[in-house]
Amino acid sequence: MKMKYVYPAVFTREERGFFVKFPDIQPCYTEGATLEEAVIMAKDVLERRIEEVLERGEALPAASDIDSLAGGSDKKAAIKKPDSAIKKPDNFIAIQTYL
Numbered sequence: 001m002k003m004k005y006v007y008p009a010v011f012t013r014e015e016r017g018f019f020v021k022f023p024d025i026q027p028c029y030t031e032g033a034t035l036e037e038a039v040i041m042a043k044d045v046l047e048r049r050i051e052e053v054l055e056r057g058e059a060l061p062a063a064s065d066i067d068s069l070a071g072g073s074d075k076k077a078a079i080k081k082p083d084s085a086i087k088k089p090d091n092f093i094a095i096q097t098y099l
Contacts, residue, residue: 005050006096008066009042011035022095024061025049042095066094 012019014031018038022028030045032038053060
């Protein structure tokens with residue numbers, strides 16, 4: 001049975017596209033030329049990082065509450081609407097994966 005993992009990701013618009021980091025799992029970051037590419041790359045890097053941690057027999061950190069990371073602001077965005085998600089410099093999107 002596959003387990004579901006959900007971690008918040010911080011998407012930052014840059015000149016060349018979007019930089020993505022996962023504050024709860026370090027080091028875990030990536031980038032993409034477009035928002036759609038950045039979301040795909042974020043899911044991929046999160047899956048690889050989770051697999052690495054589990055293979056070493058380590059415990060995964062608890063995921064931060066997206067509201068606490070965003071400070072209760074309108075920076076959080078749903079993964080279902082990535083086209084409209086990034087309007088400010090830093091935005092938070094919950095990325096989920098099954099391993």
